[in-house]
Amino acid sequence: MASDGSPVRDAREKQKQKKKKAERSGTDRADVEETDAQLEIQRLTAAGHAALQSGHNNTALQSFRSALKTATKLREKRLQRRCAFNLGAAYVETGEPQKGLDVLSRTQPGERGERIADLQFNLATAHEALGDRTQAAIHYLQAAQLYRSQGDAGAEGDTCVRLAHCHLLRKEWDEAAASFQRAAESYKLAGNASAAALALKDAGKHMLQSGRSSSDEIISVLTDSLEMSVNMSDQQTLGKLLSDVALSFSQMRLFSEASECLEQALPLVSSKPHRLAVVLQNLGAVYNSLGQYQQSLRFHREAAALHGSLGSRGAQGRCFSNLGFALVELGELEEAWESYLHAQQAFRDTDDPSGQWQACEGLGGIKLQMKDPDKASMYYKDALRLLCKCQDVSVSVQERLVSELSEALQQKLRIQQRGAASQRTAPERHHDRRQPRVLCLQDDGCEV
Template identity: 50%
Template structure:
């Protein structure tokens, strides 16, 4: 006769299954909590805490025996190792996260693999993975991530001095950021593109100016004052390299207000503004900027940059006929270059100061400076054609001095 009763032991099996499901659910929740805590730690700049959370999550995933969850936890831990400055450990885990051909179809994995290769100095492998990531992000319509991948790709090319490829990457990043309505990031990408175009011989001045103009057209979209100031400064420097000094001056002047609260940036802007005005022959306004920059660099402890400012100040004063202040500024510059052991800087200042003394008919001091310049030149690996010129000038100064003594 049939019976409705369950066979012996079936109820126990059902209980064990329910218990196992509850245990799996609990472990899944624990993994989610640990993963969330790990991401939060990374965002807050606590990489060691993040590693601890992700390690615990991976351990729980191993016990769960779910390959999808295991891959995700391996990925998180690997990415955290890369961010914590342990790229080889991170690379090993990332390669375990998605082995086989499927790895080539996961953009975040490719991006983090690229970061690991990059940190290990493997530029070629890093570039290949960044390019793969960018292509995958584009196929998903993720303009922001594509832009980020292209920026990193271009930096790889920049390190290997592949200027043209770097430019292509930065321009593609700008296009991707535009699609994602991230105009501030697009402006930064264009800034980098213009700077790198100057390094290459494949672009005309019109090409470069066009990119810099496009970059400046996006400045209204930048709300962060520091980023805005850095952009104006960088574009201004690019214009200087193109010898478009009037455009450079305009950029540096626009940079002044945004960098007011950032002394190091303000010093750099003042320094470059004064130098650009020197190049335009506008020495009177340049003098004020040179003095401000030199004082600011002094308060920041930037002796080398301060010395360069004093050199620019001396040149401007000399052009204005104030040989006394020019000489004083050259002396200050010389001391700064001595303090920083910049031998080439010493050579250049000694030569200029000697000429300044010659104008004041102080031949003996000029002779001493030319000798000092030759002594400093002996510490330079490349004389750069200085020696013959200095010897010739020293000889002439000695003759003038001897003539005055007679």
């Protein structure tokens, strides 16, 4: 059948069809290329996260840089922001906060995107690493608010803890305590009782440190912490929490409550020698404060031996000092004398003038009871001399040492005037030995 059109018209129609076919082929090719690019970005991003987790930082950064470079060739701005976010976060995590901050600052979305809370968190982390805690606190607070609006209570709790640490570095105790309390509330909502207990423990500690909260408020927070910790599965973490709460109770002079916490902590920390030594030491000191000296002896001796085996000479000296005090109260003066001598040497070894003057005071008190005023005077003078090397010592301490030195000199004068025989029957002034100086509780700074 012949064609119903002219040869020219047929040629033009064929050209149009070829052009449309080429255009369709080009569009398909562009779509394929964009899909391939998106898949490559996904692969590079996954590889970057995997490298970060395995500690291969350079590989991770290279993967994230390649992902961002690939994303810049695409039309999707949101994908570009995500890639830039990942690269900036990786810089922060791998110890290059300034580079991370530079990249993250360019990824600020124009609208409230799904990752804006994470972005604020990473900006805060970068500022914190650079030492700008004011900006870090601002971004952490924004991140916490955004996590709350998203219903992510766990992330809000973690962010509030980081915010609290910023306040601590700025010595803003009240703000830190409030942030820890908010973290605890968030963790409760997230069903994380253990994290809530730890946050409340820290809140109570810093409420006490600020001095602006009432005793009832602090006790309430610490009690809530203990209640939340009942089902804590990690026994070592529970042991540390109990030890820390005991320290706060002790600072409030709630020694019975402190001893109860420490007794519970004792079997939980048995596998951690440094922590065990601290708990033993603090138990001995608490029982000293309760006047239960016979019960305290075992803890003092075990703590001193364990600290010695660990090379913790200063802590060992404090244990010997506490042991000497308990032995004096029990009338075991010879053994007490040996303990204070051990304490004095330990404090000399660690160049600790504060410990040295306390040991000298203990030695002076023993010599005074043994009616050796010359030696007693010598030790009290040494204590006063060493006291001058210490900072933040109350005037009452110096006044007490001067009073004890005066008592020793008066005893010497009485001996000279009446003779040793009459002195044995003379009434003896007995200075108060129950001074807070012997309560050598130690903060547990060991890692879990």
